Structures are given as C-alpha cells and as structure tokens.
Amino acid sequence: MPDTTQAGVAVTADAAVLIDHAAGIEAQDVHAWFDRLHVLRGVFMTIAPRRVTAIIGPSGCGKSTFLRCLNRMHELVPGARSSGRVLMDGDDIYAPGVDPVQVRRRVGMVFQKPNPFPTMSIYDNAAAGLRLAGERDRRVLDETVERSLRAAALWDEVKDRLGRPGTSLSGGQQQRLCIARALAVSPEVLLMDEPASALDPAATLRIEELARELARQLTIVIVTHNMQQAARVSDVTGFILDGELVEVGTTDQIFTRPRDRRTEDYITGRFG
Amino acid sequence: MGDRLFAHLLAAMAGGVLVITAAMLAALTVGAWPAIRKFGPAFFASSAWDPVAGDFGALPFIYGTLVSSAVALGLAVPLGLGVAIFLSELAPGWLRRPVGFLVELLAAIPSVVYGLWGIFVLVPWVRATLSPPLKATLGFLPLFEGPPLGIGMLTAGLILAIMVVPFIIAVSTEVMRAVPTSQREAALSLGATVWETTRAAVIPYARSGIVGAIFLALARALGETMAVTMVVGNVPQIRASLFAPAYTISAVIANEFAEATDVHLAALIYAGLVLFLVTLTVNILARLLVARAGRGPGLIRE
Numbered sequence: 001m002p003d004t005t006q007a008g009v010a011v012t013a014d015a016a017v018l019i020d021h022a023a024g025i026e027a028q029d030v031h032a033w034f035d036r037l038h039v040l041r042g043v044f045m046t047i048a049p050r051r052v053t054a055i056i057g058p059s060g061c062g063k064s065t066f067l068r069c070l071n072r073m074h075e076l077v078p079g080a081r082s083s084g085r086v087l088m089d090g091d092d093i094y095a096p097g098v099d100p101v102q103v104r105r106r107v108g109m110v111f112q113k114p115n116p117f118p119t120m121s122i123y124d125n126a127a128a129g130l131r132l133a134g135e136r137d138r139r140v141l142d143e144t145v146e147r148s149l150r151a152a153a154l155w156d157e158v159k160d161r162l163g164r165p166g167t168s169l170s171g172g173q174q175q176r177l178c179i180a181r182a183l184a185v186s187p188e189v190l191l192m193d194e195p196a197s198a199l200d201p202a203a204t205l206r207i208e209e210l211a212r213e214l215a216r217q218l219t220i221v222i223v224t225h226n227m228q229q230a231a232r233v234s235d236v237t238g239f240i241l242d243g244e245l246v247e248v249g250t251t252d253q254i255f256t257r258p259r260d261r262r263t264e265d266y267i268t269g270r271f272g
Numbered sequence: 273m274g275d276r277l278f279a280h281l282l283a284a285m286a287g288g289v290l291v292i293t294a295a296m297l298a299a300l301t302v303g304a305w306p307a308i309r310k311f312g313p314a315f316f317a318s319s320a321w322d323p324v325a326g327d328f329g330a331l332p333f334i335y336g337t338l339v340s341s342a343v344a345l346g347l348a349v350p351l352g353l354g355v356a357i358f359l360s361e362l363a364p365g366w367l368r369r370p371v372g373f374l375v376e377l378l379a380a381i382p383s384v385v386y387g388l389w390g391i392f393v394l395v396p397w398v399r400a401t402l403s404p405p406l407k408a409t410l411g412f413l414p415l416f417e418g419p420p421l422g423i424g425m426l427t428a429g430l431i432l433a434i435m436v437v438p439f440i441i442a443v444s445t446e447v448m449r450a451v452p453t454s455q456r457e458a459a460l461s462l463g464a465t466v467w468e469t470t471r472a473a474v475i476p477y478a479r480s481g482i483v484g485a486i487f488l489a490l491a492r493a494l495g496e497t498m499a500v501t502m503v504v505g506n507v508p509q510i511r512a513s514l515f516a517p518a519y520t521i522s523a524v525i526a527n528e529f530a531e532a533t534d535v536h537l538a539a540l541i542y543a544g545l546v547l548f549l550v551t552l553t554v555n556i557l558a559r560l561l562v563a564r565a566g567r568g569p570g571l572i573r574e
Contacts, residue, residue, distance in 0.1 A: 076460060078365065105463030115454040119476040129462035132472060178458070185462060 012216050014150040015183065019217040022049040023088045023106065023188035025070060030084035032065050032074055032243075039065050041243040042084070047189075047236075052215045054234030054251065055223045058271070062243040063223045067191050070221065071107035072100040088188070105133070108182030109191045113198045114174035116166030116181070122149075123162040125177055129185035144184050152180035153210050172203025179210065183218075190214065192222040196229065208233045227267055231255050239263045300545040307538035315542055321508045321524075323532070328539035330546050332508040336425070336518035337550065340500060341493040343429025343514065344436055349486055351433070352440030359441070360448035361470050372445065379438035387502035390431045395422040395503055398430065403515060414512040421505070426514040428504040432496055436489035443488060447481030448474055480562045487558030494551055497522035521547040 025047040032040035039062040047053045057063045068074040069082050072093060085092045093103045116125045124131075126145040135141060145162075149155040154176040158169070166177055175195060182190060192211065196204035211220055211233050224230050230237050231251060238248035239260075247260045258264040265271055301308070307315065311328060318329020355375075359368050403420030410416050451474050459473040475482065497520075505517020506527060521543050532540050 071461065073457065073461060076457075101463050101465055104461055107461075109457075109461035111454055111457060111461075113454060115452070115458045117455065117458065117473060117476065119479065128459075128472065132459070132462055132464050132468055181458075181462065 012213055014147045015214055015217040018144070018147055018151055018183055018186050019188075020186060021188050022217060022219045024049040024219065025189060025221075026085075026087040026090075027066075027070070028085040028087065030066065030069050030082065030086060032062070032069055032082040033080065034077065035079040039243050040069070040082070043240070043243075043245045045238055045245055045248055047219060047221055049219045050215060050217065051235040052211055052220045052222060052233050054230035054237045055221065055240060056225065056227060056230045056237060056266075057240035058266070059225060061240045063240045064193050066240060067109075067193055067221060067223045070189070071109055071191055072103050073109065075100070105129075105185060106187060107189045107191060108185065108187035110175065110178050110182055110193065110195045112194045114171055114178050116169075116174050116177050118165065118167045120166055121163045122158050122166050122169070122177060125166040126180045126184055128181055133185060145180075148180040148184035149177075151183050151214070152176045153206065153213075154180055170203070172199050172206060175199060175203070175207060176210065179207075179214075183214075187218070189219040189221065192220065194224055195222065197225070204229070227255075239266060241266070297545075297548065300541055300548060304538050304542035304545050306535055307542040310535060311539070311542070315539075316546070319508070319510065323528075323536045326535045328535070328542075330521065330539075330543050332510050333519050333521040333524050333543060334546060334550070335510050336428075336504065336508075337494055337520040337522070337547065340425055340428040340432055340504065340518065340520060341490060343425065344432030344493045345486065345490055347429065347433035348437040348440055348489060352437045352485075352489070353444060353482070355437075355441045356444035356448060357470055357474075359445045361466060361474065372442070375438045375441045375445075378434075379442065383435065383496060383498040384502075386431055386435055387499035390427065390499055390503040394431055395427055398422050398427045402426075407515075415514050417513040418511070418515050420515045421517065423503055423505040423517055424515050425504065425511075425518045428500045428518065428520070429514070431499050431503055432493045435496060435499060436493050439489045439492060440485050443485035444478070444482050447478040447485070450481075451477045483562050484558065487554065487561075490554055490558075491551055494554065495522055495547065497526050501526055521550075 027043055027045045027047070030040055030043045031038070043066055055063045055066060065074055070086055074080050074082055082094075084094070086094055088103075088106065092098070117128060120128065123145055126148055127135075127141050130141060130144055135144075146155060146159075149158060154173060157173060158164075158177075161168075166174065169177060175198075179190075179195075195211075196207045199207065208229060211222060214220060215235070222230075222233060234251045236248065237251045237254040239246045239254065239258075239262075241262055247254065247258060247263045249259070254263065255267055258267060307328065311318065315328065315330050316334065317331055318327075319331045320327040320329045321332070322328070359371060363371065399420055399422030403416075403422075403426075406416050407420060455473045455477055456469050459469040464472060500520050501523040504520060504523060506519050506523060507517040508519045508524070509516065511518070525540050525544055525547075528536070529540055
C-alpha cells in the first residue's frame with residue numbers, strides 16, 4: 001500500500017469536517033443485568049476525547065455490555081437493566097428526561113459483523129442516518145456521503161458504483177461502509193464492538209489504521225478479545241474480568257507493566 | 273444406491289404435483305370445451321347469464337371476484353401489517369404468544385361458519401350501522417350509491433378481509449421476526465426511533481416475505497366460496513356501488529353446479545377455468561414482484 005500516508009491525510013481532513021466535537025466519557029458505578037444475571041458490577045472508567053480506548057477481557061466478561069451501556073443500547077434487549085451514571089461531557093445520559101434516541105445520535109456504533117442495510121445501495125447506506133434525521137437536500141446528502149466514505153477510507157473503491165447494493169462489497173469494505181454510515185451523522189463518540197472479528201487479517205489492519213486516523217477527531221472505544229489488536233490500536237486499555245474493571249492504564253503500561261496479577265495472567269495468555 | 277432411490281422417489285413426488293396441475297387444467301378445458309367453442313374469448317367480455325336461452329358470459333363474475341378481493345385486501349393489508357408490526361416489534365413476549373395463537377385460531381375457522389356469522393351479524397351491522405354514515409359522508413361517490421341492503425360487495429369484501437387478515441398477520445409477523453437483530457441495531461445506533469427502525473430496516477428486509485403474505489391472502493380471497501356466497505347477494509351485475517349485490521366466480525359455480533346441464537354446465541366449468549387462470553396470473557405476478565423486491569437494488573438509483 002504505497003499511498004497509505006496520503007490516504008491517511010485525506011481521511012483526517014474529511015473526518016475533521018464531519019466531526020465538530022469529540023466528547024469525553026465518564027462511567028460512574030455502572031451496573032448491568034440480563035434478567036437476574038449481574039454482568040457488570042460497578043464499573044468506573046474515564047474515557048478521554050480523541051483517543052482510542054480499548055476494552056479487553058475474556059468472552060462473557062461484560063465488555064460488550066459495558067460498551068452498549070455507553071449509547072443506551074443495552075436497555076433495548078428484553079429483560080436488560082442497568083444502573084449508574086454515564087457522563088458525556090459532564091451530562092448524565094441516563095438522567096431522567098434524556099431521550100435515548102438523542103444519545104444514540106451522538107454516539108455512533110459499529111458492530112461485530114458488518115451490517116449494511118441489504119436493500120439499500122452503498123450511497124443510501126451512507127446516507128441512512130442523515131435521512132433518518134430528516135435531511136432531504138440532495139446536495140447536502142451527496143456531500144456528506146462522499147465525505148463520510150472518504151473519512152472511512154472507502155471512497156476510492158466505491159465512487160464508481162454508489163448505486164450498487166451495500167452487500168455487494170467485501171466484508172472489510174462492508175465494515176468500512178458501516179463506519180461511514182456512523183460517521184455521516186457527525187457523532188461525538190464511535191463505539192466499535194469487535195469490529196474486525198469477522199474480517200481477514202488485511203481487512204483487520206485497514207480497520208485498525210482507520211480507527212487510529214479517526215481518533216485524531218473522534219473519541220473511539222473499541223472492544224476486542226484480540227490483545228495484539230488492542231496493543232496496536234489503542235492509547236488506553238481497560239481490562240474487564242467477570243463484570244469488573246480490573247485495571248485501566250495507558251496501553252503501554254497495561255501490556256508491559258500490569259499492576260494487577262489478573263491482568264498479567266490474562267495478557268500473558270495464562271487464561272481466557 | 274439408497275440415495276439414488278430416495279432422489280428418484282422425491283422427484284416422482286415433485287413430478288406428481290405438476291401432473292396433477294396439468295391434469296386439472298386438461299379436465300377443466302375438456303369439460304368447458306362446448307362453452308369455449310360456442311363463446312370463445314367473448315366469454316370474458318359478455319355480461320349475459322341466461323340458462324334458458326343458453327347464453328353465457330363471465331364478466332360480472334370476474335368483476336365481482338376481483339373487486340371483492342380488492343376491497344378485502346384494501347382493508348386487510350393495513351390492518352394485518354399494523355398487527356404484525358405490533359406483534360413483531362412492540363409487543364412483549366408474554367403478549368405475543370397468546371395473540372399469535374388467537375390469530376392462528378382465526379385462520380382455522382371453517383368458512384361456512386364465517387358465512388353464518390356474516391348473515392346473522394355482519395349483514396345487519398353493515399345495513400344499520402356502517403352504511404348510513406358512509407352514505408351520509410361519502411354518498412356523493414358512486415362507490416356508495418343506492419340503498420344499503422346489507423348484502424353485497426362491501427359485506428363480501430369485509431368478510432373476506434376478516435378471513436384473510438390472519439394469513440397476513442401470521443406470515444408477516446414471522447418474516448419480521450426473522451429479520452436479524454443486527455439490522456435493528458444498525459438503525460437504532462443511528463438514532464432511529466422504533467418506528468423509524470421498523471420502516472427503514474425491518475420492513476425493507478422483510479419486504480419479499482410481506483409481499484408473499486399479501487399474495488397468499490389474495491389467492492385465498494379470490495378462491496373463497498362459501499362465506500362470500502352467503503353474503504354477496506348473488507346477482508350477476510356490474511355496479512360501481514359497493515352497496516349493490518354482486519356475484520363471484522366461485523359463488524356461481526357452487527350455486528348452480530348441481531342443476532346445470534349441457535352448455536350451462538360447460539359455461540360453469542369455463543368459469544372455473546377462468547378462475548384458475550386468474551389465480552395463476554396473480555401468483556405469477558406475485559413471483560415477479562417478490563423477485564423484484566428481493567433484488568432490492570432495482571429500486572435504487574443507479
């Protein structure tokens with residue numbers, strides 16, 4: 001990939017136009033339940049703006065649930081509950097009177113498996129969020145679609161076939177389309193729930209590069225069970241085990257000088 | 273060896289279905305032959321139905337069949353889709369099961385029971401309760417002209433709507449439940465409300481299944497005999513007004529088959545052939561529509 005640097009610069013410029021604000025997040029005593037199963041047990045965590053924060057831990061530890069508490073998606077699962085406070089730029093997104101729909105407009109999300117809308121074209125997928133928000137102006141749509149596809153490092157690959165279905169793309173391209181779809185509504189935070197777990201190594205690398213680029217403009221929280229990925233992509237890493245945040249620190253510190261014995265056991269591969 | 277036997281057996285069974293369809297078509301054509309020879313394609317355009325003079329045409333019956341089914345779908349599709357969206361997207365699990373069970377029960381009621389209920393409950397209700405306000409507000413339209421007798425096209429459409437709505441609900445609910453959660457989450461994470469998620473993610477994904485459900489309902493409405501015969505009025509005429517009595521193909525066959533002889537009998541079988549063709553056309557159209565809807569990007573700008 002000879003033009004990586006050039007593409008990188010373009011990504012940043014387009015993301016800078018789309019994203020006018022990156023929010024910091026402060027989770028305070030976040031608990032979560034599925035019916036009676038207590039999956040998150042009082043997580044406190046500060047997530048800095050314009051950084052990539054990775055959340056690692058063995059499967060079933062509650063790391064995805066924690067992520068889904070940050071945009072109020074957790075509560076959509078039947079039987080799911082949560083408690084505690086999640087401050088975005090100081091305001092609790094769980095305060096009474098806060099509309100979860102508004103929260104989700106500010107906090108974008110990318111999922112484990114690429115999930116473009118199969119009946120929509122590439123263009124319509126990228127425009128979906130704007131259209132939901134009521135944008136009808138063709139010029140604004142065209143411009144934002146191009147910008148978000150550029151910001152997701154996908155534009156050059158799809159600009160000649162925007163009318164083709166989103167599902168006609170490869171897995172990695174589909175995931176970048178989903179990132180573009182999330183970026184198009186100018187989120188303040190982007191949550192990525194194991195975004196590369198269904199992709200091949202090359203596509204994984206592209207997503208990771210993209211996350212790094214986007215973090216210059218945007219707050220990124222990425223959940224991964226892949227420790228190398230966390231080490232490659234993140235500035236800060238938190239380790240969750242059995243619903244508790246065991247340790248959080250700079251990625252460098254977590255992977256070289258973990259303070260907690262359990263963190264050390266996990267990153268050295270003694271379990272999980 | 274066992275596999276080959278199994279494959280041949282299944283192929284024979286599948287072939288049997290084709291043979292039965294072809295045999296039915298052949299038997300209908302042979303039975304209808306005297307009428308086909310006598311009336312030809314004019315049968316489709318003629319409104320005559322005179323067993324004494326031996327002059328027959330199927331137009332009023334075709335009209336009655338198509339219009340009563342159209343009225344039925346016009347009522348049943350919005351209602352059925354509304355209930356399906358509620359059951360699939362909004363209703364809590366403890367409500368979904370019993371309601372779904374009741375819906376299936378509704379589909380299992382014999383049509384003659386619907387017909388009896390139609391005669392004793394629906395017809396008086398349409399005459400005394402539904403028609404007067406319709407006439408008072410929309411009476412200037414030709415659709416609501418003339419005296420509301422209770423029996424007629426409107427009542428037939430209503431009873432057909434009640435009969436086909438369970439199919440629409442049951443099938444649409446199933447296909448919407450089958451939409452992957454990831455599709456809903458994609459829309460919700462963009463800040464869509466539940467309704468917007470349904471409209472933007474769930475319904476498009478389930479579109480071909482929903483279209484299939486509607487055409488299943490239409491096929492049932494087109495061929496439904498007993499309940500319609502009991503409330504439609506059985507008068508072979510073409511009237512714009514939904515209050516006017518009408519007649520359907522299946523109803524005239526059921527009513528007259530026992531006494532018919534010669535050309536009259538052949539004309540009834542010809543009418544049956546017409547119904548067969550109408551249903552076939554509807555099904556082919558449905559297939560094409562589903563294929564188009566399933567392809568999706570055909571509807572999107574290139």
